[in-house]
Amino acid sequence: MRVLHAAAELFPWVKTGGLGDVIAALPPALARLGVDVRLVLPGFTALLDALPLQEVTRVRTPFAIERVRIALAELPESGVRAYLVDHPAFYDRPGSPYADPVGREWPDNHRRFALLGWAAAALAQGADPKWRPDILHAHDWHAGLAPAYLRAAGAPVPSVFTVHNLAYQGFFPAS
Numbered sequence: 001m002r003v004l005h006a007a008a009e010l011f012p013w014v015k016t017g018g019l020g021d022v023i024a025a026l027p028p029a030l031a032r033l034g035v036d037v038r039l040v041l042p043g044f045t046a047l048l049d050a051l052p053l054q055e056v057t058r059v060r061t062p063f064a065i066e067r068v069r070i071a072l073a074e075l076p077e078s079g080v081r082a083y084l085v086d087h088p089a090f091y092d093r094p095g096s097p098y099a100d101p102v103g104r105e106w107p108d109n110h111r112r113f114a115l116l117g118w119a120a121a122a123l124a125q126g127a128d129p130k131w132r133p134d135i136l137h138a139h140d141w142h143a144g145l146a147p148a149y150l151r152a153a154g155a156p157v158p159s160v161f162t163v164h165n166l167a168y169q170g171f172f173p174a175s
Contacts, residue, residue, distance in 0.1 A: 001035050001130065001134050001135070001137055002035075002037075002038075002133045002135075002145045003037045003038075003133055003136075004037075004038050004039070004120065004135070004136050005025045005026070005027055005039045005097035005137045006038065006040045006116060006136065006137070006138045006139060006146050007040075007139040007140070007143055008097055008113065008116065008140065009023055009041075009136075010023045010024055010041055010075075010082070011024035012024070013044070014044050014097055016097060016098070018164060018165070019094060019139060019140055019164045019165070023039065025131055026140060027039055027078070027080045027129060028077075028078035028080055028157050031078065031080055031100070035117075036131075037041055037080060038080065038081045039081070039083065040082070040083040040084075040085065040116070040119055040123055040143075041088070042068075042084070042097065042113075043071070043086035043087060043091045043092075044086040045083050045091070045093075045171060047073070047082075048084060048086065048092075051073035051074075051076075051082070051084075052074075053071035053072065053073050053086075054071060054072050054073075055070070055071050056070050056071060056083065056127075057059060057069075057070050057120060057128060057129075058123075059122045061087050061118055061119070062118065063111060063114070063115075066071055068087045069087075070084070070085055070119055070122075070123070070127065071083070072084075072128075073088055085116055085119040090111070090115060091112070101107060107169055109120065109170075110170075113141070113170065114145050115146070116146075117142075117143055117148070118149055120138065120143055120149075121145075121146045121149035121150045121153065122147070124136045124150055124155065124157045125153065126148070132153030132158075133158065135151035135156070135157070135160065136162045137159070137160045137161075137162065138159060138160070138162070139164060140162070140163060140168065141162050141168060141169055141170030142164065144170065145158065
């Protein structure tokens with residue numbers, strides 16, 4: 001079985017809460033059980049700087065003219081492979097994954113994480129010609145649009161959505 005996990009955090013590089021710990025532990029545990037598992041994460045600077053990358057593909061997005069690079073890395077301790085969505089305008093920023101250095105949420109978080117979901121859905125539909133998952137597992141609101149994008153595309157890829165912290169739901173103003 002091939003499983004793609006979509007998430008916004010991965011310990012020790014990007015972590016604000018328990019999600020980073022789960023994503024650091026669950027995929028390697030599944031791999032030890034024989035599951036062919038991969039991750040897809042935003043291309044935050046901490047990850048891009050720490051891991052050797054190989055470009056896999058470029059995907060067009062619904063809100064950007066240019067194609068966005070998706071690169072593949074192997075996590076050093078577990079050997080699990082991770083796709084990084086490399087779009088510096090969205091992910092090369094100071095502060096946390098969700099807020100600036102003084103704690104204000106980024107005003108374009110809805111777009112930043114919509115891109116993560118879009119990339120996850122593209123990978124689930126075969127954007128990597130060498131690997132395609134049997135199931136997509138989206139973690140928290142950051143990856144929550146991935147199953148919706150799959151459904152809208154009519155893609156026959158099953159998906160699972162896990163809420164790790166119900167206090168954070170990704171609500172944004174309608175404007």
